[in-house]
Amino acid sequence: MHPAEQRFEVHILDTGERYACGGSQTLLAGMEALGRKGIPVGCRGGGCGVCKSRIVRGDYHAAKMSRACVSADEQAAGVVLACRVVPRSDIEIEALDRMRRCVTRHLTPAARPPVPPT
Numbered sequence: 001m002h003p004a005e006q007r008f009e010v011h012i013l014d015t016g017e018r019y020a021c022g023g024s025q026t027l028l029a030g031m032e033a034l035g036r037k038g039i040p041v042g043c044r045g046g047g048c049g050v051c052k053s054r055i056v057r058g059d060y061h062a063a064k065m066s067r068a069c070v071s072a073d074e075q076a077a078g079v080v081l082a083c084r085v086v087p088r089s090d091i092e093i094e095a096l097d098r099m100r101r102c103v104t105r106h107l108t109p110a111a112r113p114p115v116p117p118t
């Protein structure tokens with residue numbers, strides 16, 4: 001089966017949530033389908049940076065992302081814009097910056113994971 005037709009599991013490390021994401025569906029679209037309030041949705045086109053995240057584990061395909069949002073060094077370290085990435089395997093993702101604040105807003109302070117090093 002072509003990867004675009006497969007379904008993969010995405011694990012949001014910040015919250016412990018997991019969701020199914022199709023191989024032709026962006027990680028942000030899959031996250032939105034969780035239906036939980038607080039998922040930041042901006043331009044959905046790789047230009048505003050609100051969905052900035054880091055892929056900790058897994059294979060993916062990233063479409064063109066604004067260099068103003070993700071530097072070449074960040075991209076090499078797995079930083080992506082979730083609206084520009086489709087999964088090619090199961091994924092572990094860590095939200096960054098505004099995305100992180102939004103997805104962890106519903107957690108008690110004690111339940112929030114430590115801020116990752118930048």
Ligand code: FES
Pocket residue numbers: 028041042043044045046047048049050051052081082083084
């Ligand atoms: S929603 Fe704007 S860069 Fe992802």
